[in-house]
Amino acid sequence: MAYTAVVSLRQTIHRLLNISGVSIILPCSLETLNSAYKEVRSILRLFKELDERSGLVEKNRLDDEFKFTKIRRLRNFDIFRDKRRRSRRMGFRGYGQRMKSLDGKVRVAACKLEDALETHFVNLNNEEHHPSSLTSLDLEELIKQDVNSFIKTLKELEGYMKEEELDDDDDDDDVVSSRIDFGGNKSKMVGFSDEFRQIKDLLHGDDKSVNFVSLVGMAGLGKTTLAEELFEDSSILEWFDHRVWVTVGPRYQFKDIVQSILSQVNPNVGEILVQGYELDNKIRECLEGRRCLIVVDDVWDVEITRHMKHLIMLANVGSRDKLGSLILLTTRQEKVGMDDTGERWPEIHMLKLRFMTKEESWDLLRDKLFGEQSCPPQLEKAGKKIAENCDGLPLTIVTVADLLSKVDDMTPEYWNKVAEKENSIFIDAYDQMSKVILRSYNYLPQYLKACFLYMGIFPQKYDILFSKLTMLWTAEECFLPESKYFIKLQVFLLQHLDELIGKSLVLVRQRSYNHKPKTYGLHSALWHSCMREAERNKFFHVLNNYADSLITESIRNQRRLCIHNNILFGLKDVHKSMESISTVRSLLCTGPHHQYPVPVCFGLRLLRVIHALTIRFYEFPVMELMKLVLLRYLALTYDGKLPPSISKLWNLQFFIVRRHLSIINLYEDELYLPMEIWDMKELKHLQIMGSDLPSPCDGALLPNLLTLADVSARSCTEGVLKGLPKLGKLGIRIELAPDATEHLCCFDHISHLDKLESLKCVVVNPALKSEVIAPLSSSPRFPEKLES
Secondary structure, eight states, rough: OOOHHHHHHHHHHHHTTTTTHHHHHSSSSHHHHHHHHHHHHHHHHHHHHHHHHTTOOOOOOOOOOGOOOOOTHHHHHOOOOGGGTTSSEEEEOOOOOHHHHHHHHHHHHHHHHHHHHHHHHHHOOOOTTTOOOHHHHHHHHHHHHHHHHHHHHHHHHHHTTTSSSSSOOOOOGGGGGOOOOOSSOOOOOSSOHHHHHHHHHHHHHSSTOOOOOEEOOTSSSSHHHHHHHTTTTTHHHHOOOOOEEEEESSOOOOOHHHHHHHHHHHHTTOOOOOOOHHHHHHHHHHHOOOOOOEEEEEEEOOOHHHHHHHHHHHHHTOOTTTOOOOOEEEESSSTTHHHHHHHOOSSSSEEEEOOOOOOHHHHHHHHHHHTSOOOOOHHHHHHHHHHHHHOOHHHHHHHHHHHHOOSSOSSSSHHHHTTTTTSHHHHHHHHHHHHTTTHHHHOOHHHHHHHHHHHHSSSSOOOEEEEHHHHHHHHHSSSSSSSTTSHHHHHHHHHHHHHHHTTTTEEEEETTTOOOOOEEEEOOHHHHHHHHHHOOOOOOOOEESGGGGGTTTTEEEEEEEEOOOGGGGSSHHHOOOOOOOOOOOOEOOOOOOSSOOOOOOOOOOOOOOEEEEEEESSSSSSHHHHTTTTOOEEEEEEOEEEGGGGOOTTTTTTEHHHHHHSSSGGGGGBBOOGGGGGOOOSSSEEEEETOBOOSSSOOOOTOOEEEEEEEEEGGGGHHHTOOOOTEEEEHHHHOOOOOOOBBBOOSGGGGGOOOEEEEEEEEOOOOOOOBBBBOOOOSOOOTTTTOO
């Protein structure tokens, strides 16, 4: 996608401009680079403006005259406030075909320029390279051509974005439905019986304070089906004088919503031509004194929630002590379904719809396939596994059931293949669902689209640690705010994740002891759609089998290769195919662990990220790695001693080495990192399991190191800790032989780390002798910022 490509280019140019002697390192003038940097910043501002004009960013999304005050101050409706939108739908608008085409052009232009700049930089930094075939003037001319081509493409996009209106040619999106229907007559609802009773009690209970109920959850969870079941329930029919159903969607005109509500209550209401206080009076006239259930289905914009709160206040004027009208709202977004106005009345009772249990999933699959008939016993075991593989999403269950019902082969053998995902049933189901599922993605702002797609680099059902995600996002440099002083980067990225969670696109898999999210993931249906979209946008390409490595359009010019099957490195054709993709910046090996050596593809000279913890290295790949001068993230599994030449990776920011064997099997001299580690000034995160930092010479510092993890107690010397002025997180790992007698002094010099916020000490073999544990000094002083 264009946004991430442009952000990455911005970071690349900024880094080049801040290298001393750039005019010598790169054969182009500072004026050329500055010109490109200026255009890049300009286009990023235009991307932000485009998101605001499209309604995808709430802040500054509307003109001042269109902004709503709080409910307390909002005394009337004005549905014609934005004069430019009178003849158009409001809400989220997405991008038309012309914009999508331009997005692709900008991505290609940005990538081409970045490739040119970094290729020249790498060539001139590798000692064995002799760029004698081209003169300095030739190289400068080539870079200028790339810069001019890039600027020309940006001007085309800028001209389009400055037109009065955006493309609106994707009207078919308005008719997409996530309602769970299996064709034919309406069938009984399966599952969610507790939720049905809970909402039903709220709708016609004795609690006079209940005027607004919202139902929130992921696409395909059955929000609309549950609301429909409540809408048609016999007791609801008896309780309310009128029932109203309005489907909103991402695009809407609020006038149409009000018109639909009033005309369903009173068919003679006529067309609404009034606004302000006159409209308020019309609503009161139509709704006051009546007990109405108003279902507002598929809401995407929080402004609708605020309008509906105002409407229910008007409908129930003078009846706060009575049981009056009530709104039931369904939405995918938590922010839309909650009360964020600070007003106590009307209070919104929000219910987050859960996924189905295994038993409910099987009940739904069986009901859709066999109805009142029983499932053949020989199919039941495989059927339960098929239902379980749907991961509790009713839309997946219903779609899979629909596909199974059209297959003549109802044998246990065929169903077992479906259960083991050995045929295309689930893939076909996900493809059918993708337009519904990806609708949430399509209406994301650019910066969130990139964050969502990146979650797909990990295998299906993978628990993604926030710390790992943060390091990778930082090293990739395509998610960063323009100003590094904006807020702490971790807080910035956490806000992105919270937004995706609130939009029902990302799941929290595990929480820590303080209930904060620890690991994240994607639902299988979202993961599949994410993979498809990422490949289409050249965001990443997954290699899981031989066919994935074939040179096709899908793999050409990719920026990231995700290896979900490490044995593919051992296939000569696959290795050759990967090495031919010179544009790759990230090599991400996230599949199962592979303990035997395989020839990892280190020949990709523009690599920034190598994540290969699932591959065991018997020898450290010194010669290959030393050529990767752009490398910022390196993670691998290796048991030997690190070579001093590792310091030549002067760009490295994240360095992680996991041991395959226990550290007590290593010789003592292998435990210490080379002294040259103190020359790696860009390091932010250093995690070498069980290794020790040697005491620095001549007051050397690691000025940017924020995290030091998995080091032994020997690293906690005064000289080492004084050399880490910005350290905020320290992890100590204690693993000694049973006969060890060496005293462990971990905290005597901890006071030197005045920035320290997190301290973790892990004893791998806790049965230590008492004489090994040295007593604390008389009054150890811990840093004030250290969290308890």
